[in-house]
Amino acid sequence: MSLKLDMLRCGQYVARRIAVPRRNWQSHHSQFRMLGTAAEKPQVSSSSGYLQFSFHNTVSTGNLKRTSLPNFWLRDNCRCSSCVHQDTAQRNFNTFEIPEDIRPSQVEANDKGVKVQWSGDAHESFYPWDFLDFYLRSDKRAPERVEAEYFGARGPQTSQGWPPSVKYGDFSANETETVGRLTDHIRRNGFAFITEVPIESAEPTEKLLEKIAFIRQTHYGGFYDFIPDLALADTAYTNIALGAHTDTTYFTDPAGLQAFHLLSHTDTTSKKDPGESLGGQSLLVDGFHAASILRKEDPKAFEVLSRVKLPWHASGNKGITISPDKPYPVLEVDESTGELHRVRWNNDDRGVVPFSNEHSPEEWYKAARKWNEILRRESIEYWFQLKPGNLLVFDNWRVLHGRSAFTGVRRICGGYINRDDFISRWRNTNYPRDEILKRIIG
Numbered sequence: 001m002s003l004k005l006d007m008l009r010c011g012q013y014v015a016r017r018i019a020v021p022r023r024n025w026q027s028h029h030s031q032f033r034m035l036g037t038a039a040e041k042p043q044v045s046s047s048s049g050y051l052q053f054s055f056h057n058t059v060s061t062g063n064l065k066r067t068s069l070p071n072f073w074l075r076d077n078c079r080c081s082s083c084v085h086q087d088t089a090q091r092n093f094n095t096f097e098i099p100e101d102i103r104p105s106q107v108e109a110n111d112k113g114v115k116v117q118w119s120g121d122a123h124e125s126f127y128p129w130d131f132l133d134f135y136l137r138s139d140k141r142a143p144e145r146v147e148a149e150y151f152g153a154r155g156p157q158t159s160q161g162w163p164p165s166v167k168y169g170d171f172s173a174n175e176t177e178t179v180g181r182l183t184d185h186i187r188r189n190g191f192a193f194i195t196e197v198p199i200e201s202a203e204p205t206e207k208l209l210e211k212i213a214f215i216r217q218t219h220y221g222g223f224y225d226f227i228p229d230l231a232l233a234d235t236a237y238t239n240i241a242l243g244a245h246t247d248t249t250y251f252t253d254p255a256g257l258q259a260f261h262l263l264s265h266t267d268t269t270s271k272k273d274p275g276e277s278l279g280g281q282s283l284l285v286d287g288f289h290a291a292s293i294l295r296k297e298d299p300k301a302f303e304v305l306s307r308v309k310l311p312w313h314a315s316g317n318k319g320i321t322i323s324p325d326k327p328y329p330v331l332e333v334d335e336s337t338g339e340l341h342r343v344r345w346n347n348d349d350r351g352v353v354p355f356s357n358e359h360s361p362e363e364w365y366k367a368a369r370k371w372n373e374i375l376r377r378e379s380i381e382y383w384f385q386l387k388p389g390n391l392l393v394f395d396n397w398r399v400l401h402g403r404s405a406f407t408g409v410r411r412i413c414g415g416y417i418n419r420d421d422f423i424s425r426w427r428n429t430n431y432p433r434d435e436i437l438k439r440i441i442g
């Protein structure tokens with residue numbers, strides 16, 4: 001029995017499927033030939049354990065990494081409606097019940113891809129050409145390419161497009177689009193403001209953060225609203241200056257986003273003239289920008305800070321002694337891309353620098369001193385005054401924050417959001433679902 005699709009004019013395909021008696025399925029070929037101009041699609045055949053793809057057109061074999069795909073791997077990657085749970089998108093069969101020697105009993109190529117009838121359970125799978133072509137030319141999917149737009153010291157906050165921001169009112173007009181712009185600013189610039197946020201209470205701020213994702217509960221609570229009263233045992237709850245740092249360095253999974261909304265700052269006790277600054281300026285430092293400078297100016301220091309794994313801790317509060325699952329370096333480089341992936345820097349929460357035969361503590365201090373010097377460069381420090389109504393949200397894996405000392409009662413509210421929930425929300429408000437699924441499933 002053979003089936004032939006209509007032979008249409010140029011740009012279309014002719015495909016023939018010939019039902020192959022089991023005995024000689026190995027020699028089965030499904031001819032797949034494109035009429036007209038486009039490059040010829042490969043011939044598809046089955047041979048011991050693999051689906052073979054033979055390309056005639058030299059052009060299309062340029063960057064091939066392989067010309068065959070394992071049957072078992074293909075069967076495990078069947079995305080048909082019975083193999084993928086239609087309500088949960090989870091795998092809906094037991095991989096390890098697939099016969100290890102599974103092979104096709106029929107293979108049919110058409111203009112959309114390749115249909116495979118599997119022996120044994122006679123299950124039918126379909127593989128679109130872009131899936132097959134991708135894995136013939138690549139090993140694995142990669143996350144979205146995001147060009148980080150570094151920032152440093154900046155002039156007045158009023159210059160066009162700076163600082164990156166969205167308006168509170170935009171959310172009611174179009175929440176998804178506004179969350180998309182907000183999260184994309186944070187992804188590219190490292191931070192963004194939401195302006196014109198109501199300040200009569202902290203409630204609108206909390207509701208705004210929850211439009212990104214749920215707020216992370218920590219030993220500081222969830223949504224935080226604090227003044228310098230040492231309500232909790234951390235210097236954030238004081239009025240002293242804090243150098244540039246990332247928060248929650250002591251968690252295995254540091255908070256992905258952090259937010260600050262200054263609701264009020266009053267000082268009834270100080271002798272200052274009205275209008276004189278009460279202090280409490282805010283500082284942001286682009287850790288990725290600083291690390292790129294370090295990598296250029298002192299590659300050895302960059303290497304030491306990315307190799308020496310350190311202890312981190314939060315142990316000021318009674319009965320709480322938090323530390324991550326293992327020691328972590330200040331700079332974490334993604335070994336598959338060689339790119340900086342995360343900055344973990346809070347010198348007040350850092351533990352003892354370890355001895356090791358790779359890098360001595362002296363080497364680490366030398367490297368950290370250079371890092372600290374870069375972080376404090378005027379060209380790198382972005383100082384500004386937080387104002388009531390402006391909610392700052394930043395990427396705590398990239399951007400460091402700090403403040404100058406202040407007097408009086410300075411009330412700040414905000415929250416932490418997990419990295420994975422932030423990235424999920426950024427993806428779902430900036431990319432089509434099918435593109436996201438390709439990236440995160442493969």
Ligand SMILES: C[N+](C)(C)CCCC[C@H](N)C(=O)O
Nearest residue numbers: 220224234236246247248249
């Ligand atoms: C007030 N708020 C909860 C935001 C911070 C609490 C202290 C954070 C700590 N110093 C750290 O660097 O992780």
Ligand SMILES: O=C(O)CCC(=O)C(=O)O
Nearest residue numbers: 236242247282402403412
């Ligand atoms: O008070 C500030 O501006 C920030 C304090 C701080 O570092 C924090 O709350 O994590």
Ligand SMILES: [Fe+2]
Nearest residue numbers: 236246247401
């Ligand atoms: Fe902090």
